Amino acid sequence: MTELSTMRDGVANQAEASDRVLQILAEAGRLFASKGFEGTSMRDIALACGISKSLLYHHFSNKDEIYARVAVGSTLELYLFVRDRIPDGTPSQKIRAFMVATAEYFRRYRWAWIASTTAFWNDPDRQRQKERLTRRDRFENFLRGLIQEAIDAGEIRKVDVPMTGRLILSSLNWMHRWYNPNKSATPEQIADIFFDMIFNGLRSGELVELPGAASPKEPSKEPSKAGRRKSR
Amino acid sequence: MTELSTMRDGVANQAEASDRVLQILAEAGRLFASKGFEGTSMRDIALACGISKSLLYHHFSNKDEIYARVAVGSTLELYLFVRDRIPDGTPSQKIRAFMVATAEYFRRYRWAWIASTTAFWNDPDRQRQKERLTRRDRFENFLRGLIQEAIDAGEIRKVDVPMTGRLILSSLNWMHRWYNPNKSATPEQIADIFFDMIFNGLRSGELVELPGAASPKEPSKEPSKAGRRKSR
DNA sequence: GCCGGGCTTGACCGGTCGGTCGGTGAAAAC
DNA sequence: GTTTTCACCGACCGACCGGTCAAGCCCGGC
Numbered sequence: 001m002t003e004l005s006t007m008r009d010g011v012a013n014q015a016e017a018s019d020r021v022l023q024i025l026a027e028a029g030r031l032f033a034s035k036g037f038e039g040t041s042m043r044d045i046a047l048a049c050g051i052s053k054s055l056l057y058h059h060f061s062n063k064d065e066i067y068a069r070v071a072v073g074s075t076l077e078l079y080l081f082v083r084d085r086i087p088d089g090t091p092s093q094k095i096r097a098f099m100v101a102t103a104e105y106f107r108r109y110r111w112a113w114i115a116s117t118t119a120f121w122n123d124p125d126r127q128r129q130k131e132r133l134t135r136r137d138r139f140e141n142f143l144r145g146l147i148q149e150a151i152d153a154g155e156i157r158k159v160d161v162p163m164t165g166r167l168i169l170s171s172l173n174w175m176h177r178w179y180n181p182n183k184s185a186t187p188e189q190i191a192d193i194f195f196d197m198i199f200n201g202l203r204s205g206e207l208v209e210l211p212g213a214a215s216p217k218e219p220s221k222e223p224s225k226a227g228r229r230k231s232r
Numbered sequence: 233m234t235e236l237s238t239m240r241d242g243v244a245n246q247a248e249a250s251d252r253v254l255q256i257l258a259e260a261g262r263l264f265a266s267k268g269f270e271g272t273s274m275r276d277i278a279l280a281c282g283i284s285k286s287l288l289y290h291h292f293s294n295k296d297e298i299y300a301r302v303a304v305g306s307t308l309e310l311y312l313f314v315r316d317r318i319p320d321g322t323p324s325q326k327i328r329a330f331m332v333a334t335a336e337y338f339r340r341y342r343w344a345w346i347a348s349t350t351a352f353w354n355d356p357d358r359q360r361q362k363e364r365l366t367r368r369d370r371f372e373n374f375l376r377g378l379i380q381e382a383i384d385a386g387e388i389r390k391v392d393v394p395m396t397g398r399l400i401l402s403s404l405n406w407m408h409r410w411y412n413p414n415k416s417a418t419p420e421q422i423a424d425i426f427f428d429m430i431f432n433g434l435r436s437g438e439l440v441e442l443p444g445a446a447s448p449k450e451p452s453k454e455p456s457k458a459g460r461r462k463s464r
Numbered sequence: 465g466c467c468g469g470g471c472t473t474g475a476c477c478g479g480t481c482g483g484t485c486g487g488t489g490a491a492a493a494c
Numbered sequence: 495g496t497t498t499t500c501a502c503c504g505a506c507c508g509a510c511c512g513g514t515c516a517a518g519c520c521c522g523g524c
Contacts, residue, residue: 020501038270042482052503054484059501063482092435118350150434157436163425164434166410167403174402193395201433202382202396203324204389252471274512284473286514295512465524472519480511486504493498 021059023049026111029070033114037067071116072135074109079139081105091150095168096195098143102172103191107181114176140165156199168198253291255281258343261302265346269299303348311371313337323382327400328427330375334404335423338411346408372397388431400430 027048031040042063046053060066085101086094106113144165150156171194175187185193259280263272274295278285292298317333318326338345376397382388403426407419417425 018501036268036270038268041480043480051501053482054504055502057483154436156434159429159434160425163422164429166406167426167429170402170406171399173409174398174406177405178398190395193392194399197391197396197399197433198430199434201429201435202388202391202431203433204386273510275510285512286474287472289513290471467524468522470520473517475515475517477514478512481509482507484505484507486506488501488503490501491499494496 018059020049020051020055024056024059024066025069028066029074029111029115032067032070033111033118036118037115067115070112074112075116075135075139077109078102078105079135079142082139083142086146090155091146091153092155092199094146095143095150096192096199098146099168099172099191099195100188103175103187106172106175106179107187110176110181117173117176140169143168168194171198252281252283252287256288256291256298257302260298261343261347264299264302265343265350268350269347299347302344309341310334310337311367311374314371315374318378322387323378323385324387324431326378327375327382328424328431330378331400331404331423331427332420335407335419338404338407339413339419342408342413349405349408372401375400400426403430 024045028040028045031044031048035044042053042056045066046056056066060069082098082101082105085104086097089097144161147156147159147161147164147168151158151161172191175190179187179190256277260272260277263276263280267276274285274288277298278288288298292301314330314333314337317336318329321329376393379388379391379393379396379400383390383393404423407422411419411422
């Protein structure tokens with residue numbers, strides 16, 4: 001080796017990858033997303049790229065490495081992608097921005113996203129997912145920090161922070177199972193709707209707007225015989 | 233064999249099946265859930281059951297049929313299981329019961345649940361999932377009916393019904409990815425927490441309780457400069 | 465006795481898997 | 495002009511895949 005590259009391979013900045021490598025990663029991500037890890041063979045990837053199977057092993061040491069570059073690399077970027085899109089503002093505005101940014105990432109890197117959130121997520125034989133979980137944890141902890149911020153600021157009530165984070169991430173993580181890119185709403189719009197539902201709640205009635213607050217979407221038809229559950 | 237067959241470890245409603253078949257379904261479900269469909273070989277299933285691979289083919293015609301009995305059979309029962317647990321009451325109480333019942337089903341038939349919601353969900357080559365989707369659709373439509381009921385009764389505001397259903401189901405469907413059975417909270421309790429968050433919303437401040445309503449958990453420290461988003 | 469049929473088996477099939485190997489041809493370095 | 499480097503390929507390997515099959519085992523009825 002003539003010179004040591006400044007970037008070790010674990011950091012996986014894919015900007016310096018060759019076109020061929022990018023093509024392999026793109027096709028592999030698409031295949032992993034649609035057929036799963038075990039269901040996608042190296043022959044499938046080679047065929048999709050129009051190259052020989054041997055060439056895959058010229059650029060990658062094995063199948064796991066291809067998957068790692070698709071999935072681990074993408075989840076690494078997810079945190080940075082989202083973090084850089086959180087504007088200054090109130091904590092709840094940040095939470096909304098978090099959700100919308102995550103949705104944007106999903107839209108832009110959809111196959112990698114699906115591959116990283118779907119395939120063989122819980123095979124106990126492999127610790128391959130360990131690293132992925134670490135990166136995911138950083139992402140999730142970031143959200144929890146925003147939630148705690150919002151609680152401290154009094155913007156949201158004192159809810160269970162990890163559970164709230166799970167609810168928010170569930171709404172985003174499950175999206176790829178039903179989202180249809182040909183339909184009208186963009187993932188960002190969907191994230192916005194979910195934020196509205198989670199933040200403001202579904203309930204109407206029982207509560208009344210403060211004088212200064214914005215008008216509700218719809219005046220409640222009925223003064224609510226709604227089940228007023230105890231706070232358990 | 234008769235008594236044992238009525239209900240076996242995590243296998244839903246295989247009433248007329250023999251013990252051996254139930255054992256195969258239970259082990260196969262566990263394996264499918266942890267390693268995926270493609271990642272689980274017939275040898276794995278046979279080994280886990282302590283029988284020969286040939287015996288699997290005596291009881292089932294092929295691998296797909298085992299999967300179908302595990303996954304499709306379980307999702308078939310999901311709708312009936314939940315429907316029978318919806319009590320009389322207000323629509324929002326029904327929605328809460330829907331969520332808790334679904335969580336109970338998840339807890340009781342966890343492996344089958346995971347297998348049916350995880351494995352090869354979007355392989356376009358197979359229409360095996362078609363039938364599963366139909367059953368899932370009936371389940372989801374049932375929820376949408378409850379939501380529409382709640383809107384008509386004025387209990388919840390006029391939200392987008394399909395989108396609301398997706399939010400609720402996301403919180404439940406994603407649970408298997410982070411739920412730890414050794415931790416304290418049961419799935420039913422988690423579903424209850426999620427219902428509370430979604431129904432009442434996270435927000436504090438801006439709204440004030442009606443005189444008759446229960447006291448809030450925490451008075452808002454600040455009169456909320458919270459982002460009062462337009463309804464867009 | 466011995467007979468038939470449901471369980472159960474090990475040996476086996478064609479095919480595909482991830483991965484390896486030796487080599488080719490063209491450009492880059494010397 | 496020679497050597498080195500490098501993207502690339504087709505043939506091939508042992509292991510494992512889903513699935514088959516003829517044959518044993520077991521056990522109640524004759």
